[in-house]
Amino acid sequence: MILVENLRKTFKVREKTGGKTGFSLKRKTRKxxxxxxxxxxxxxxxxxxxxxPNGAGKSTTVKILSGILVxxxxxxxxxxxxxxxxxxxxxRKIGVVFGQRTQLFWDLPVIDTFDLLGEIYxxxxxxxxxxxxxxxxAFGIEKLLPVPVRQLSLGQRMKCxxxxxxxxxxxxLFLDEPTIGLxxxxxxxxxxxIRKTNRESGTTVILTTHDLDDxxxxxxxxxxxxxxxxxxxxxxxxxxxxxxxxxxxxxxxxDSKDRITDSFVTVIEQNGPRVHLSFDPAKIHPADLIxxxxxxxxxxxxxxxxxxxxxxxxxxxxxx
Amino acid sequence: xISGLRCYWKYLKISLxxxxxxxxxxxxxxxxxxxxxxxxxxxxxVLFNQFGKLKDWGLEEVALLYGTITIAFAISDTLSRGLDYxxxxxxxxxxxxxxxxxxxxxxxxxxxxxxxxxFGRLFxxxxxxxxxxxxxxxxxxxPKVLLMFFSIGGGTCLFVGLWIMQATISFWxxxxxxxxxxxxxxxxxxxxxxxSIYEKWxxxxxxxxxxxxxxxxxxxxxxxxxxxxLAFPAWMHWVSPAAGILFLIASIFLFRFGVxxxxxxxx
Amino acid sequence: MRPYKALLLVKVKSLFQYRTAAVAGFFxxxxxxxxxxxxxxxxxxxxxxxxxxxxAQTVNYIWLGQILFTILPFRIDPEIATMIRNGNVAYELxxxxxxxxxxxxxxxxxxxxxxVLRAVPMIIMAAFLLPLLGRPxxxxxxxxxxxxxIGMGFSLIFxxxxxxxxxxxxxxxxxxxxxxxGVVSFLYVLVWGxxxxxxxxxxxxxxxxxxxxxxxxxxxxxVPCQIYSGSIHGTSIIYEIGLQAFWVVFLVITGTLLAKALxxxxxxxxx
Numbered sequence: 001m002i003l004v005e006n007l008r009k010t011f012k013v014r015e016k017t018g019g020k021t022g023f024s025l026k027r028k029t030r031k032x033x034x035x036x037x038x039x040x041x042x043x044x045x046x047x048x049x050x051x052x053p054n055g056a057g058k059s060t061t062v063k064i065l066s067g068i069l070v071x072x073x074x075x076x077x078x079x080x081x082x083x084x085x086x087x088x089x090x091x092r093k094i095g096v097v098f099g100q101r102t103q104l105f106w107d108l109p110v111i112d113t114f115d116l117l118g119e120i121y122x123x124x125x126x127x128x129x130x131x132x133x134x135x136x137x138a139f140g141i142e143k144l145l146p147v148p149v150r151q152l153s154l155g156q157r158m159k160c161x162x163x164x165x166x167x168x169x170x171x172x173l174f175l176d177e178p179t180i181g182l183x184x185x186x187x188x189x190x191x192x193x194i195r196k197t198n199r200e201s202g203t204t205v206i207l208t209t210h211d212l213d214d215x216x217x218x219x220x221x222x223x224x225x226x227x228x229x230x231x232x233x234x235x236x237x238x239x240x241x242x243x244x245x246x247x248x249x250x251x252x253x254x255d256s257k258d259r260i261t262d263s264f265v266t267v268i269e270q271n272g273p274r275v276h277l278s279f280d281p282a283k284i285h286p287a288d289l290i291x292x293x294x295x296x297x298x299x300x301x302x303x304x305x306x307x308x309x310x311x312x313x314x315x316x317x318x319x320x
Numbered sequence: 321x322i323s324g325l326r327c328y329w330k331y332l333k334i335s336l337x338x339x340x341x342x343x344x345x346x347x348x349x350x351x352x353x354x355x356x357x358x359x360x361x362x363x364x365x366v367l368f369n370q371f372g373k374l375k376d377w378g379l380e381e382v383a384l385l386y387g388t389i390t391i392a393f394a395i396s397d398t399l400s401r402g403l404d405y406x407x408x409x410x411x412x413x414x415x416x417x418x419x420x421x422x423x424x425x426x427x428x429x430x431x432x433x434x435x436x437x438x439f440g441r442l443f444x445x446x447x448x449x450x451x452x453x454x455x456x457x458x459x460x461x462x463p464k465v466l467l468m469f470f471s472i473g474g475g476t477c478l479f480v481g482l483w484i485m486q487a488t489i490s491f492w493x494x495x496x497x498x499x500x501x502x503x504x505x506x507x508x509x510x511x512x513x514x515x516s517i518y519e520k521w522x523x524x525x526x527x528x529x530x531x532x533x534x535x536x537x538x539x540x541x542x543x544x545x546x547x548x549x550l551a552f553p554a555w556m557h558w559v560s561p562a563a564g565i566l567f568l569i570a571s572i573f574l575f576r577f578g579v580x581x582x583x584x585x586x587x
Numbered sequence: 588m589r590p591y592k593a594l595l596l597v598k599v600k601s602l603f604q605y606r607t608a609a610v611a612g613f614f615x616x617x618x619x620x621x622x623x624x625x626x627x628x629x630x631x632x633x634x635x636x637x638x639x640x641x642x643a644q645t646v647n648y649i650w651l652g653q654i655l656f657t658i659l660p661f662r663i664d665p666e667i668a669t670m671i672r673n674g675n676v677a678y679e680l681x682x683x684x685x686x687x688x689x690x691x692x693x694x695x696x697x698x699x700x701x702x703v704l705r706a707v708p709m710i711i712m713a714a715f716l717l718p719l720l721g722r723p724x725x726x727x728x729x730x731x732x733x734x735x736x737i738g739m740g741f742s743l744i745f746x747x748x749x750x751x752x753x754x755x756x757x758x759x760x761x762x763x764x765x766x767x768x769g770v771v772s773f774l775y776v777l778v779w780g781x782x783x784x785x786x787x788x789x790x791x792x793x794x795x796x797x798x799x800x801x802x803x804x805x806x807x808x809x810v811p812c813q814i815y816s817g818s819i820h821g822t823s824i825i826y827e828i829g830l831q832a833f834w835v836v837f838l839v840i841t842g843t844l845l846a847k848a849l850x851x852x853x854x855x856x857x858x
Contacts, residue, residue: 068583091421101414495611517629
């Protein structure tokens, strides 16, 4: 479906030399390797999270995959086409949502953008109407259609953006920060819609985001890129295991003076009756550990916790 | 091609609908534009009032040059908004949005806005042209009428070509693009007067490099049945507006070259 | 005075960032200067009538107009325009400063700094480069008398003050009226037609010329241009500069009153 091999892209960045005043006319150019041999493949119907710090090469990859940029070298085949060689044929099959920009006409009702897109993608009238009705129902945006875009909330607008990028039933959807700036409820709705699109229409989704909750909620597979190289490709669970086998346990003790000492656990902190523990599941099975603790200490409550993904990623970078 | 036109028509309708959201403001702007651009002609009137004649040209004849070039410029100006914003699209990265649509880029960019309020200038040009035609007493014939339309059409193509070139430059630099105004706004001002009053090097620039004289001065000489002070053959006056069309085609090729540059540097 | 001084410095610094615009402006102004020269030289060549300006005076008038282009109050301060559009202007109105004085200082900087960047290359081009290129007849000539030179200097200072006054006055009108596009395009028409940039004002018919004396727009460009080229001379120089000074005082007083009224209206509405 998507096959990327050894993509390279170098940008020349102009740097101003010459001090605070900015009056110097001399300019130095510096080469930045945005992509330094990136390879991966994505199958039809996958939902992949693409993460990395700013400037790591995320958006360069997405731009190449969507046919906007031409790479210096390397190959890339999407659905049998090379994106930058057959731009028009290629973009007909992809949908793109930029979270920080809008494709909707600011002063006009959403429905006008819909209709224009139908025309731009040369959709057959009947086919267009069917897709449109289906999307409107699935996204629950019936009531938003006659409202001028400038009057919509950010969350409502993002729902419409997503629906609009699916009018031509693309087989691949690129989402760039689709939940940026959204409130908690809208974030959940948008995630839901992304999952639904992926499952029901079999659309391949590639999601770049800084919000790791998005990734955890949506993506069975992640790609981590830094300084133009793919550093990790696989399931979040594997990353977790790779970084640390550690699991967390939170225990509320009956007696706050009680202390847990066990050779299998380390106490991270204790706040009155609440104790945070970590342990290695390879050495002791969680069920056995819990049994041991309950036998030795009077316990009110027990929670099992995974280290949050932020921490995993941060530790992953630290190991490099 | 047909589908392209249909798509542009759709863009046009959407653009008009958007502008109609602010109807009152847009009518005011159109009236403002009418008077603002009419000032240029009043300036010419002031000079003729003071000096009497410009070489052997009278105000009515200059009004004919003025009216035709103003109409051509005004039509191109209604299409130019998106091209004018091209530098902004490139700077903000908004240009990528056009690249992910399965349509010609120029169609999409020109489709951004059909600027209705710039009809103010169009009405003003028609107004001056009508006055010139009423006072001038031209011996009309079918070829002359056709030449008139050819001249305005060629002029429109030339100006659209210039806007496209300005947009093309923005793929390399987004600063200092105002210099292109020398050829657009400066071009209109130049072409409002007979080419023969200018210096030789200046005439050559506007005949051979940016063929403004070809779309306006030369055909108008035929319509006025005046001898050519620059001594070009008569057949050239009849075919010269085609230079505007050629200029437009050249600018489209340059634009494509610019897009290639953009897609390899992403700047 | 301290807040105004600090403001002025910040403004100066940010305006110096627009060097590319200055280069582009230089070419544009030179080009338009040359077209206007060619057009007017042709007009002079054909006429037998007596003209209020000589050809040499006209050449000086046109070049000086192009050099002074950036002081013309075509637009209000873009920062203030943005604030008015998005409503942030409310913060400006409740600041513990005299609104008119505050905006006036900004406007003086806006109108005077770019001219430093633009005038020097333009003068080099028009006065020295053109004769070297074999067009001494197109070149900007020195003023005919010492009085004309000194008078132009003073008149230029007042021109900037008048222009800043018009700029602020227009900003206040923009606040007052609902239709902003109307004010903006109206200002543009007035400045384009009445300052002498389109056609030197001495060429206008007498009826119109007399009317121009009742408007501040002459003071922005026409007066310094005419003093420099010598068509205003002798004691008229002092009279014309006095008239400019009158317009400065007039704009400052009416502007301050208008600003006070507007501030009161906003505070009364509770911001």
